[in-house]
Amino acid sequence: MSVSSFRAGAREGFIGFLPLSVGLIPWAMVTGMAMISTGLTPLQAMGMNVIVFAGTAQLGTLPLIAVGAPLWLMVLTALALNLRFVIFSAAIAEGFRGVGTPTRWACGHLLTDGVFAHCMEKMLKVEDTRWRLGYFLAPSLWSWLLWQVFALVGVFAAGSIPKHWSLEFMASIALLVLLIPMxxxxxxxxxxxxxxxxxxxxxxxxxxxxxxxxxxxxxxxxxxxxxxxxxxxxx
Amino acid sequence: MSQDATLWFAFVLIGLATTLPRASFIVLGNRVSLPPVVQRALRYAPAAALAAIVAPDVLVVAGNFAPLNPKLAGIIAAVAAAALWRNPWLPFIAGMAVLLGLRALTGA
Incomplete structure (x- = not known):
């Protein structure tokens, strides 16, 4: 019974998030290209992509990495860029009632702007813990996968896609589409x-x-x- | 410490500076609770943040406030598409078409 409610939540979370998740694709590709153009090797670029998993923090710290800035400045910059997540984390925390601490750490690591905006309302309303967890994890893991795959595409496509296509504009469109119902x-x-x-x-x-x-x-x-x-x- | 090791150390620190804010209240959840007034105020965080992230991208061109630009036209087309039709892919098609079409027409 609990397994099926996890699956039902995962299905609903995934289907609702799927069309919005296309906005991640250009962001991931642009980030992949930017890391290579900063001078990282493909291995370093994908290492950063897996460890940090945050477009804004990655793009924001790349210029500092490029000029060899001190570590504390990189950390402070990343913290400033990520401060919004403290607000998001507090706003959605109630949605993890009944969930164990290790899983909470994993969910916290996976929390992104898009998933937060998509999941928050139902996370607070629905009673079933397993359903809520599925509803959060499915779009989160999908985002993680898209982020890694298309950053990798960007890493290898760096230099061959014309910049004037402005594919990163799709990210702005995705964020605004999230805003309309609110x-x-x-x-x-x-x-x-x-x-x-x-x-x-x-x-x-x-x-x-x-x-x-x-x-x-x-x-x-x-x-x-x-x-x-x-x-x-x-x- | 070699340059490569410093770089990986930097990735880990930046990763911590990302995961700790994200996990903060999700992990503390059971022990710490925000007062209801703060929780109500926080409902406005996503709308405020989404607008704060998008607005400079579509209203600012090369550091200057310039509302008449192809990106704003693209965003308006995307919003109209989202408001008028149910198809979830249409806002992206409409937005990109208007942006690239206007740029092609104006040669910008």
């Missing part, structure tokens, strides 16, 4: 607009800190909009 609620729309605007205004901040400030500002604006909305509707 933005149908007014406070969510406010959160998105403030987050986006702040991130654009603060784009010059070092270490991409503008992204983090944008997220915090967006959360605050969404929360404020929710309060204002509730007070307006109360008699």
């Amino acid at each position: 933005a149908k609620q007014r406070p969510m729309l406010v959160a998105a607009m403030v987050g986006g605007a702040t991130s654009v205004i603060l784009r010059g901040m070092p270490l991409r800190l503008g992204l983090i400030v944008g997220i915090v500002a967006g959360i605050g604006a969404g929360f404020a909009a929710e309060h204002w909305h509730a007070r307006k509707e109360a008699p």
Whole structure:
């Protein structure tokens, strides 16, 4: 019984995530190409891809690796780029109730932007622990596989795909498609607009800190909009 | 320490700087719980983050705020496709077609 609920969750999670996962393909390929153009060997590039498994952190630290920057600066940069995951981790943590600690570490390692956005709502609502685990792991492991395979394609294709095709634009499209259903609620729309605007205004901040400030500002604006909305509707 | 070893050490450190934030509350979950107010506020994190990641990509060209660009047109086409039709692949086709079509037309 528990095995079948794991499978049912995995199937639903995978099918819902499949169309959105195409956005990972250009990101992975672009990251693979960037690692090679930084001067890594194919083995080093794929080693980084497996160990780090994070497009933003990989692309963000490559320029530092290229110039031989100190290790602490690379770590600090990666932490700044990954700060959003602390927020995501806290928001989705309740969805792992009933799951053991080793599995939680594995799930944490696999947590990505796309899977978080796709899985969070049902992870919090559904009671069945096995179903939730399947629902999270299927799209996560699929993302991992796509990330490794297409980074490898990028590693070997480096230099032969014309840059002006701008395949990485598909990643932006995928992220925005994830945003559309959320933005149908007014406070969510406010959160998105403030987050986006702040991130654009603060784009010059070092270490991409503008992204983090944008997220915090967006959360605050969404929360404020929710309060204002509730007070307006109360008699 | 050889250069190759330093590089692999750097990968491990960057990997830790990725996995620790990701696993933080998922692993601590049972022992630490955030107050309900914070949890409610955190519901807005994905919308804010997705917009904060995408907006500079489609509104900024070479460091300057420039909303009239092929990428924004591509994003608008993708959003329209997602809003009008159920087909999940269509936003990608529409977005890329508009981006590459406009670039071809304008020669940019």
